[in-house]
Amino acid sequence: MLKLNNIEAVYSDVVLALTGVSMQVTDGNVVVLLGNNGSGKSTTLKSISGVLDTEDGELTEGSIELDGKRIDKMKPETIARLGVCHVVQGRPVFPQLTTEENLLMGAYMRKDNGVKADMAQVYEYFPKLVPLRKQKSGYLSGGEQQMLVIGRAFLTRPRIMLLDEPSLGLAPMMVAEMFTILKKINREQKTAFLIAEQNAAAALSIADYGYLLQNGKVALEGTAPVLKEHQGVKKSYLGVTAGQSYYQMKSSELRGQNQS
Template sequence: MTSTPVSGTVAGAVAPGPATTDLLTINNVEVIYDDVILVLRGLSLAVPEGKIVALLGSNGAGKSTTLKAISGLLPTEHGEVTDGSILFGGKNVTHLDAAERVRLGLSLCMEGRHIFEHLTVEENLISGAYFRGRIDIQSDLAEVYALLPKLSDMRARVAGYLSGGEQQMLAIGRALMAKPKLLMLDEPSLGLAPLLVKEIFAFIKRVNEEMGLTVLVIEQNARRALEVADHGYIMEQGRIVLEGTAQELQENPDVKEFYLGLGESGGRKSFRDVKHYKRRKRWL
């Protein structure tokens, strides 16, 4: 990124900082569905190369739409980018089709895993390398199995019989088989038990550190996401309303109250407290 936000700043209020290389840049993007419904409203964010960036927000904020805009999947849902630009590795990919973006190095793990349930674990992994053409993938399989030993043990099992956590691991492993430059994860913790969520995010951090892979993770579990992220964005109603380093967001009183479930006293708020907020979000 070309600038570094001040701690707890509202989006747009930034201070000069050292230049870094951005792998992905989204500039003032607007997205409309069915020529009528405006979902993204001038969205801007950046993902520095080799970092983990968390995009946080509640249901309906536009997080999944953001990933679909980046990955080129909007046309499948009658959506389109009507303004702004998406740059990946310095190349304008705003209107490229999804397959071409995968070839450039964009890989998406969609919400709900979407594995091929009738195929084995290994067949699912091999399918992730489809766009790379005729290649010897044995070394790639070995690399994924080394990162995810559980998948190696289950390579011959039919994927539909795996647990939710195992299927999420498989979905990530399949995405890695595409040899991405940017791995995008849409709600990887969805429907998983707390211990499995911890395991998934520990693996995301490991992939980033050991492979140098850039990661953009979309999450409602702000606590877990910020534990592994370098930088974070808070999104509401199709806009970025707050950004900063993961530590800055974790310490921001509004993020604590509205996204981490912590009040000023440091304890989790009760339902009655939630109905009577004493402080409105500062960005409203």
Template sequence: MDPDHSSLIPTAAVPPALAIRSLQVVYGGAIEAVRDVSLEVRAGQIVALLGSNGAGKSTVLKAVSGVLDAEDGEIDKGTIELFGRPIKQAGAPDIVRQGMVQVPEGRRLFATLTVEENLMAGAHTRSTAELAEARERVFRLFPRLVDKRSTVAGYLSGGEQQMVAIGRALMSRPRVLALDEPSLGLAPLVVAEIFDSVQKLRADEGVTILLVEQNASRALAICDYAYIMENGRVVLDGTGEQLRRNADVREFYLGLSSGSGRTHMKDVKHYKRRKRWLS
């Protein structure tokens, strides 16, 4: 793998859907959460951003979505471009208008509103005809929501709430969908359903996906390319298949040893010394 990320240099005249260069994010003017992160997402790709809790993944997502200021965070250095246009200084509403929508960690639905009302909140500026079309599109993607359309969101299961959260984001017809930990707290069968839906969005509608995940196995199985973050920086990148075959990734992120057994983090001695990218 190219350690200096020279593979990030565009090889085509068409700019990537999303390009981040040398991003540095600080909180409270002093705490560095992200340092020198560069990545790109080509149109029509699923790109995963992986890493353990606290690695800086969600901070990157908040930076590209224009919502850092809500947590006293700011971009100190670097650039962010959406379809070739700089958005580092843009606010969240403007970024949505330019075609990128984030589904935040924890769903954050309007708990007292119905499923249908939550969906409508995602596209309140659209015409009645556009709203109806977008809503039916969501119901085709998540058929189980059809019978739940009048149910108050607070009474839904975690998986159903995640479907509504993704559906609400889709109501604005985004070109880029940023998903923050969509599998968090969900049962394996529901996670499989959510990830199948993500693949359908890309395959059937050409939606570009930036997927922030701790579930490396699931993410690497569906992504075109992936970046692994630790301590606020990108430490490894490659195609999903390349990273699935990487010995370090298999041991430290997929829980697979070089033999036939499984490796648990608590059983690994000299953890950092054995991680070659930290040397």
């Protein structure tokens, strides 16, 4: 279990990005972190993986525990070794390396002999990557790159993956496909996920639990079904008006029939 207790995060000694944030990710659960631009989603994930100081940020209050053991003073490498893998915002592939070489980077710390089997497993989860094995990853589409970085994270064999806006800039079909695969990984591998997302509809469709951040604070939390039905979430984050779902609304917009 990953637990954040009342954390406060500050950048450059002055920018208060998080205050009094408490949340938890139970083993094997999918938890979604919703919130607008600047609400503190990325900062929350960076606090967990221990990379805040690379951006002159600092945890100034509270604690973060993994199975009751404090990890908030640990180095990012140590936290990663404990099975917490952070996929940062913006699909950071090594553009000059091929798909396969990128994937192997995920396994570079591993000493066990399961890498080959896990590689096959990644291609099974993400069949779109198979014909792209030898392609330079810089030429892959946004969706393919997102699958690649998640596949690379999978190869670290994490117990919990922190994903930062995986759906950003992807077409609705690709978003749906990606979340279906994430759910499959969660179910089959028991990997827990903490997913920062602005696409609330897609993320809540696979989540067990969710938190809504506003101005660096948890404004709302609840199970995914409860959040999906919450009027405020519906109005502000699900784009639902008069019973339309997110996808219905998008497709009607595409057809130029949006009446809202």
